[in-house]
Amino acid sequence: MSSTNFKHDLFNQFARVGKALGNGNRLELLEYLAQGERSVDELGKVAGLTTANTSQHLQQLRQAGLVTTRKHGLKVYYRLSGNDVIALLDALRAVAQRHVADVERLVNTYLTVKDSLEPVPRAELLARVREGLVTVLDVRPPEEYAAGHVPGAVNIPLAELEQRLEELGQGQEIVAYCRGPHCVLAYEAVARLRAQGREARRLEDGYPEWLAEGLPVEGSRE
Amino acid sequence: MSSTNFKHDLFNQFARVGKALGNGNRLELLEYLAQGERSVDELGKVAGLTTANTSQHLQQLRQAGLVTTRKHGLKVYYRLSGNDVIALLDALRAVAQRHVADVERLVNTYLTVKDSLEPVPRAELLARVREGLVTVLDVRPPEEYAAGHVPGAVNIPLAELEQRLEELGQGQEIVAYCRGPHCVLAYEAVARLRAQGREARRLEDGYPEWLAEGLPVEGSRE
DNA sequence: CTTCTAATCAATTAATCGCTTGAATAGTTT
DNA sequence: AAACTATTCAAGCGATTAATTGATTAGAAG
Numbered sequence: 001m002s003s004t005n006f007k008h009d010l011f012n013q014f015a016r017v018g019k020a021l022g023n024g025n026r027l028e029l030l031e032y033l034a035q036g037e038r039s040v041d042e043l044g045k046v047a048g049l050t051t052a053n054t055s056q057h058l059q060q061l062r063q064a065g066l067v068t069t070r071k072h073g074l075k076v077y078y079r080l081s082g083n084d085v086i087a088l089l090d091a092l093r094a095v096a097q098r099h100v101a102d103v104e105r106l107v108n109t110y111l112t113v114k115d116s117l118e119p120v121p122r123a124e125l126l127a128r129v130r131e132g133l134v135t136v137l138d139v140r141p142p143e144e145y146a147a148g149h150v151p152g153a154v155n156i157p158l159a160e161l162e163q164r165l166e167e168l169g170q171g172q173e174i175v176a177y178c179r180g181p182h183c184v185l186a187y188e189a190v191a192r193l194r195a196q197g198r199e200a201r202r203l204e205d206g207y208p209e210w211l212a213e214g215l216p217v218e219g220s221r222e
Numbered sequence: 223m224s225s226t227n228f229k230h231d232l233f234n235q236f237a238r239v240g241k242a243l244g245n246g247n248r249l250e251l252l253e254y255l256a257q258g259e260r261s262v263d264e265l266g267k268v269a270g271l272t273t274a275n276t277s278q279h280l281q282q283l284r285q286a287g288l289v290t291t292r293k294h295g296l297k298v299y300y301r302l303s304g305n306d307v308i309a310l311l312d313a314l315r316a317v318a319q320r321h322v323a324d325v326e327r328l329v330n331t332y333l334t335v336k337d338s339l340e341p342v343p344r345a346e347l348l349a350r351v352r353e354g355l356v357t358v359l360d361v362r363p364p365e366e367y368a369a370g371h372v373p374g375a376v377n378i379p380l381a382e383l384e385q386r387l388e389e390l391g392q393g394q395e396i397v398a399y400c401r402g403p404h405c406v407l408a409y410e411a412v413a414r415l416r417a418q419g420r421e422a423r424r425l426e427d428g429y430p431e432w433l434a435e436g437l438p439v440e441g442s443r444e
Numbered sequence: 445c446t447t448c449t450a451a452t453c454a455a456t457t458a459a460t461c462g463c464t465t466g467a468a469t470a471g472t473t474t
Numbered sequence: 475a476a477a478c479t480a481t482t483c484a485a486g487c488g489a490t491t492a493a494t495t496g497a498t499t500a501g502a503a504g
Contacts, residue, residue: 018243099287
């Protein structure tokens, strides 16, 4: 095999991964899987796709090496192949945010208006959690919280936030997080908390990035 | 706009970048551009594509925000939009190498047989260069070397390596590098140097990663 | 001004992709 | 065993992609 053929073959293989990332629904599925293992049916429901369509997209992701499966009874559970997939997703999103004008505009008009403050770095949050100086709020759905979360985080889905304010330590700053760097839930939570007179900020990125950095995690995920 | 629509729109925009990465020829073009700015014609020649085809692929990359252009006379020069694109390419290749069996096999059967030693970390090479304890060999084509290279690196294209051995400091270890983590040229150079009784290793990854890490660089690139 | 050159544009064609639909497979429950 | 369920498979159809070809545009050189 000549080195040119080698290079072509190799880069075509790399392109398989790129192709898998070239569909919005598949990227959404990857973000949901970054919260923890899920079955096809569950993924279809949360992503708003039919089971058949979900299954086909997952097959694509699997062939590209981005997810792995295990079977239990009738159900097939999918999960990310490793934390490096989280890093890849983050690199993709970072490039898109910096260089794709439509992304910048979407983020500015939908997210930044809700919270324009700098997010709290993970290392800083970890230190403050250990000193009990902050309340951590996880606004994801309960099953995602159960799969794994920042130690000591309180899980309150957005719809219940106003009714459960007293569960969040009085007089403490609240740091909210969600599924990733562009998750509306955390932005919305921070806006609502501030409207109630609370001091609130977002955690930098989301739970998957906390996990990928090797920081301590609570929950059934390991 | 509902948050579901926002999410779909946003992830579809992210997918634009993914799509751009979903073609082997485009990934090769990105790797060549990571060495420095090039014109369409030059890129077509080095990638083995027609100018028209090259131009179309570059348009795709440009619409995805991965490259930018400037025009000088008849020529249009393309360059990467930023170092974060290098990081994205590396994340993609890393995931593919770890999770795509065909990549693993290609790398093992074509690269690892030429050099199975651990590459030299960039920080270590930088320290040893400053102490004059090592010879750095850049095996890329001269125009890529001229666009930017590791300080003090000697540029010898592979075809001239055996004839120009005496240009490489006697009794010193040689650290060779090339275009990126899977560049055949550095692997081949190390194998040939060892066959000549020289002590030789590869630099971890390649020049673009050196640059992206903010380490000192020589050449017309800035 | 004419000729040449680099890049882009536009159209064509075959291949691939995404979604839907319904059948098939494999496991569980009654 | 029959009925139910979760997932995959297979086929169909419209949309999109990649490479080629030739025309067009814009700049340089003679």
